[in-house]
Every structure is written in structure tokens, then in C-alpha cells.
Amino acid sequence: MKMIENWFSERYSDNLQLSFRIKDQLLSVRTDFQRIDVFDTYDFGKLLSIDGTVQLTERDEFVYHEMITHVPFYSSSIPVRSALIIGGGDGGAAGQLLSLGVERIDNVEIDNQVVEVSRRFFPDLAGSFSKPGVNLVIGDGVKFLRGKKAQYDLAIVDSTDPVGPAEGLFQEEFYRNLKEALRPGGIAVTQSGSPFYQPRALEMAYRGMRSVFRNVRVYTAFIPTYPSGFWSFTMGSDAEFSSPKGVRVGRYFNGDIMRGCFLLPQFVHEIIGD
Ligand code: SAM
Numbered sequence: 001m002k003m004i005e006n007w008f009s010e011r012y013s014d015n016l017q018l019s020f021r022i023k024d025q026l027l028s029v030r031t032d033f034q035r036i037d038v039f040d041t042y043d044f045g046k047l048l049s050i051d052g053t054v055q056l057t058e059r060d061e062f063v064y065h066e067m068i069t070h071v072p073f074y075s076s077s078i079p080v081r082s083a084l085i086i087g088g089g090d091g092g093a094a095g096q097l098l099s100l101g102v103e104r105i106d107n108v109e110i111d112n113q114v115v116e117v118s119r120r121f122f123p124d125l126a127g128s129f130s131k132p133g134v135n136l137v138i139g140d141g142v143k144f145l146r147g148k149k150a151q152y153d154l155a156i157v158d159s160t161d162p163v164g165p166a167e168g169l170f171q172e173e174f175y176r177n178l179k180e181a182l183r184p185g186g187i188a189v190t191q192s193g194s195p196f197y198q199p200r201a202l203e204m205a206y207r208g209m210r211s212v213f214r215n216v217r218v219y220t221a222f223i224p225t226y227p228s229g230f231w232s233f234t235m236g237s238d239a240e241f242s243s244p245k246g247v248r249v250g251r252y253f254n255g256d257i258m259r260g261c262f263l264l265p266q267f268v269h270e271i272i273g274d
Contacts, residue, residue, distance in 0.1 A: 089114030
């Protein structure tokens with residue numbers, strides 16, 4: 001991460017970076033786990049970055065948060081009343097689940113500073129932590145899952161990329177525990193990175209899900225401020241995924257997206273070997 005003449009840049013490789021011209025840097029703090037920055041950008045509103053990578057912006061967060069929640073919600077063959085979110089310290093995923101009528105949500109975030117910063121700078125998202133039904137737990141999602149049995153209809157891994165504190169969230173032990181924590185017929189979903197810039201993250205997520213679930217599907221979305229703008233999610237279940245007729249339309253999500261997001265370009269099929 002570099003700031004030159006009021007630009008914030010996320011580096012994707014030695015040869016490429018995405019730069020946002022900023023009005024101001026609103027915060028920079030080093031926590032026990034990572035570095036958190038908040039910028040006020042010209043084009044994308046406020047931007048939250050962790051260790052120099054964009055986590056969300058006010059302008060396009062709806063894409064990621066709708067897609068990580070609505071797609072598994074509507075794919076579920078059982079009613080989704082209870083959910084687990086691992087990561088998601090900004091509150092965006094919890095807010096979307098509440099809007100879908102999910103009654104009980106445990107949100108396990110490792111870094112309480114992400115929650116505090118989000119409460120201060122992204123109150124529309126972090127406000128969900130104060131709503132009835134949402135139980136915020138500050139702790140490591142890997143440890144939290146150990147020994148949990150059949151408690152959730154849906155489990156969402158809304159994490160940072162597989163380095164640092166999130167490394168364990170892409171390992172096989174974690175996927176086994178994730179499955180154990182689900183009720184019969186439940187669904188797990190993880191964000192699985194940019195197929196173009198982070199094919200290994202997608203491969204690891206797909207392999208991890210495949211090692212424990214009978215059915216696994218990858219889907220994608222257009223997220224302007226994430227590397228390459230083309231993002232993947234991987235979901236798994238032992239039940240067949242359902243294809244709903246009617247869905248509640250969001251700002252990105254609709255019935256066409258629900259059907260079309262599973263169509264994958266050939267290079268993505270090749271990454272997951274399927
Ligand atoms: N939308 C984002 C993205 O894909 O760029 C993810 C946003 S959310 C802020 C990611 C969160 O995962 C961070 O706040 C980070 O602290 C949290 N996290 C990382 N590893 C974790 C772990 N082992 N247990 C719980 N939370 C974790």
C-alpha cells in the first residue's frame with residue numbers, strides 16, 4: 001500500500017496496481033492482527049482497507065454483501081433461520097441476512113478494531129450488530145467452530161485473503177468443522193478471491209469444499225474495486241441446491257443473476273479442475 005500525492009493504491013502484482021484519488025485519509029491503525037486504513041475517496045465514497053487491500057467501499061459494497069448472502073440463502077433446500085458469519089467485521093453480511101428474515105446470527109470476527117472502525121465510519125453497515133438476533137463474538141473463527149454441532153442452516157466465510165489471520169479459514173480441518181456446524185441440508189459459502197489474480201485462493205476453497213460436501217458450486221460477481229473486478233464465491237452442501245422461482249430483488253441481485261452467476265468462463269473451470 002502506497003500513498004503518493006493523495007492517492008491510495010492497492011498493488012496486485014509488481015506490475016499492476018489500482019489507485020483511488022483520495023480527499024483524505026481518515027484513519028490508520030495497526031491492531032494485533034493487521035493494519036486498518038480508512039480513506040475518503042472521490043469516486044467510491046469511504047473505503048476500508050486491511051493490510052493495503054480493499055475490503056469495501058461505500059459505493060460498491062452492495063454487490064459483495066448481496067452476493068455472499070442472497071445466493072446461498074435462495075439455494076438452500078431448508079428454511080434459513082439461523083446463520084454463522086466468520087469474519088465480516090464491517091456488519092454488511094449480517095445486515096443482508098437480517099433483511100432476508102434470518103432470525104439468529106452469530107458473527108465471529110477476530111479483530112474488534114475492525115468492528116469499532118466500522119461502527120465509526122460505516123454505521124449503516126455496522127448498525128446491524130446492534131439489531132435483535134445478531135450476536136457478535138470477538139474471536140478466531142477457526143477456534144470458534146471446533147466442537148460445534150448442527151447449529152446453523154447457513155455458514156458464511158466473509159474473510160480476508162488466505163494470509164495472516166485468515167490462513168486457517170482455507171484449510172481442510174476448517175471445512176470439516178464448518179460442515180459439522182451445519183444442520184442437515186445446510187449450506188456453507190466462502191468468498192474465494194479473484195479467479196484472474198488469485199487462482200490459488202479459488203482452487204484451495206474449491207478443493208476444501210469438495211473434500212467435505214457432496215455438492216459444490218462456484219459463482220461469480222462483478223465487483224469494481226476488487227482485483228480484476230471479477231470475483232468468485234464457492235458454496236457447498238450435502239443437499240441438492242434449490243432453484244427458486246421468486247427472489248427478492250436487491251441492487252445487484254435479481255432472478256437473472258441467481259440463475260446466471262453459476263455460468264463460468266472456461267479458465268475458471270480449469271482452475272477448479274471441473
Ligand atoms: N469483503 C471483504 C473482502 O473480501 O475483501 C472481507 C471483509 S471482512 C472486513 C474480513 C474480516 O475477516 C476482517 O475483518 C478480518 O479481521 C476477519 N478475519 C480474518 N481472519 C479471521 C479469523 N480467523 N476469524 C475471524 N475473522 C477473521
